[in-house]
Amino acid sequence: MSLLTVDSLDAGYGDLQILTDVDLHVDDEEYVTIVGPNGAGKSTVMKSVFGLTTYMGGTVTFADEDITDTRPEDVIHKGLGYVPQSDNVFAALDVEENLEMGAYILDDVPQDALREVYDRFPILEERKDQKAGTMSGGQQQMLAMGRALMLDPDLLLLDEPSAGLAPDLVDEMFDKIDEINDAGTSILMVEQNAKEALRRCDRGYVLANGQNRYVDEGTALLDDEEVRQQFLGG
Amino acid sequence: MGASETYVRGRRLASEQPFALVVGLVAIWLVWFLLRGLATGNVEFNNLVSYAWDGLMRGLIIGLASIGLSMTYSILNFANFAHGDYLTSGAFSGWAVTYLLAGLGEANVGSLLLVGAGGSVFGGTLGVGITTSPIAVIAGMIFAGVGTVALALFIDRFVYRPVRDEGGITLLITSVGVAFALRYLIVFVFGTDVRGTTAAGSVPELSMFVIDGSVKINAHDITLAVVAVGLMLGVHLLLQRTKLGKAMRAMSDNEDLARITGIPTEQVVRATWIIGGGLTGVAGYMFVLWKGTLGFNDGWLLLLLIFAAVILGGIGSIYGAIGGGLIIGLTASMSVIWIPSEFGRAAAFMVMIVILLFKPQGIFSGRTTA
Incomplete structure (x- = not known):
């Protein structure tokens, strides 16, 4: 049973559409990562779940409840937690x-x-x-x-938790996230540090140009020749 | 060798920070002038203390009146130019109540409610004062606060809220419009005459002997000090200790983050207007009680000094606003030692500019209510 389901989501900022037809889901106690190049719309997915973008179409369902385009101050009542990338x-x-x-x-x-x-x-x-x-x-x-x-929260959204950290702290941060997930909290994470993130997670999405490109188990994506060539730098 | 070193240091200071040097020299000259004046008897000690006391009172007024502006700036992100006229509105509504309670039975209700418009009733005749009619004064002060809260909420709901998403400049210009509308609405109802509001002669005075003369402190000074310091402490405790206060600081710090943590932002905005409006109304009332006159321009004229205090303290910091208010008030009053009293305001602004040149972000810099 999936906890969070994003179905054909279109969203952006004002008149600017960033996401086109994005599908993704996170199951109970699952650890899911979104990777992709800069400007792919990774953070926009997170913001859209939390009602911080301009809604343009599709649905977001959380624990069987439709939370599409809910105001940010109300989303938190549903059992989601969100750690933005900066500020x-x-x-x-x-x-x-x-x-x-x-x-x-x-x-x-x-x-x-x-x-x-x-x-x-x-x-x-x-x-x-x-x-x-x-x-x-x-x-x-x-x-x-x-x-x-x-x-x-039942689901924790983490946007680039390792950004700007000293290299020796990055591992510690990923260990903490593993612990939180092991304690029963589902995780949806966006990461620049794609290889490490895919190694740790259960499942990964590759997002490019605001669209889903690949989805598979994290380690399978790491082994996929095309994904490696295009998104993980060989 | 010592002399040449000093010379080199002086030259370096003059070339690297010529401005600091000039300010330093001016400061030395001012202190020397003061000391010489005291030594020769041109400046009397008791006058010095009187000026300082007067400056402290003005500073408390400006500081108290600045808190509301500072709060709405930091939480709503806009400079409310109508703030001065909120002060005037608070003063008129509060004084109408004071006149009514003090003069009921002695004069007709209409002239009392119009605060003696057209010279129909005088505060002096009614014997208005904190000792002579304490209930009328306290009720008036409370009503000034309540009335201004209602006004602030009304204007926010019907004027500011619809344009809140249009950005700071739109809001600012809108608030200038609100300022004029309010001021001339007050003129329309209460008239343009400046009236005396208190029975100046019957306010008890405390005369203290200081070295070469006496310093007078009256009951309205004490009332102002108690009310201002009490409210400032109250705001401090509210912001630091209560959940609402912490949410207000959180929202002024980072509105987006406040929203995703579930802080109901519209409710915080409303609370900000309630607290800021109440303080502003009481400040307007106390200003009039202290100076003993009331006119439709009072708040508008005070607004420039309030902005100076807020900017000097670091925009958005309420502690900065209080500190800035005290500096502005003390400078305006104490400058008469050196220059004619008409230049008191100018001196206050000069000091503001000089401080900002050295600390451009203000004394308590940072856009935060904390």
Whole structure:
């Protein structure tokens, strides 16, 4: 049973159409990656699921509920979490306040979820009174993920979680994502670091020019001669 | 060798930062002038303290009035030029209530509600003051806040919200239109005359002896200080401690991210107008209580100083707005030590420009309410 289904989605910004007829789905507890060249529309897929683009056609279904073109502030109520690629923390708020904002829709801050986030990312607890804007890129990325995990979402959308990280942190970040997925959260991830992402995920989509090109198990895409030639640099 | 080193350092400073050198020299001259004045008796200590107190009061007014502008700037992303006329509207609505309560039975209700338009009633005759008619003053102050909240919400709903997605310039020009419309609506109802609102003679004064003379502090100064500092503290606690306050800071920081975390942005916008409008109305009322006169231009004339304070403090920071307000107020009042009092405003703007040249982002830079 698929958790998220995107069916023939057309979307863009204003009059500019970016996505044409995109299909994709994420099953329960599955780990799915979208790879593709710059400007392929990878981030636009994520934004469209969260209602941040101009809707032009098709449907988005989540847990049997039609969430096509739902306002961003309502999507979060359905059980999805989203970590945008950039500007993904409230720079002027401290770490703990950022996490509290992650659970804004609840009446009280869920202490058990906060505990879990701190256990998963101990650096956040050490720095809980620090302003998010003064932290390093890697720490901000962890904070952004922690914020999205505060509501214990069924599906987590991650847009380029390794972007801008020092090489030694990239592996650590991918390990964290594996852990989150192992704990039962489905993942839909966009990654520049295509080879590593495909190695780790269950299934991968190759997106080019706003359209689906290939879909297969991650490792199968890695072995596919055409995909390697065109999208993975040989 | 020491002398030549100093000479070289001086030359380098003059060529690399000529402006800093000029400002430094001017500052030294100002301090020397002041010290000489104090030593020779040309400048009296008690006057110095009086000017500082007057500047502090003006600073508190400007600071309090700046918070609302700063909040709507940082959360809604636009500079509301009608802010000054919100102050005036708050002042008129609040003073109408004060006149009504203080003068009920002594004068007809119409002239009381029109705040004595055309010289039909005078605040002095009614004995308006914090000690002589405390209930009328407090009720008026509260109504000024409530009335301005209603006005701000009304204008937002029917004027600003429909054009909110058109960008900052459209909103700004629209707000200029709102400013004129409000001001002349006030003129239409209340007239153009500047009226005295308080019984100036019967406001109790505290006279303190300072070295060579006395410094007078009256009951309205104290009322202003208590109300302004109390409200500033309240805003601080709201922003730092409450969920709504944190959501307001989050939204001013990053609106898109606020939306995807489920913060209901329209609700936060409404809360911003409620809090900002309330503070603005009370500030307008307190301004009039403190200076003792009320005219349709009061808020508009104060607006330039408010903008100066907001820019000086770092646009969008409410702590910057308060700090900027104090600097502007103190400069405007204390400049009379050196220059004729008509130039007080000009001096305040000069200081603003000089500070911005060294710190272009403002003292508390960053577009954030925190």
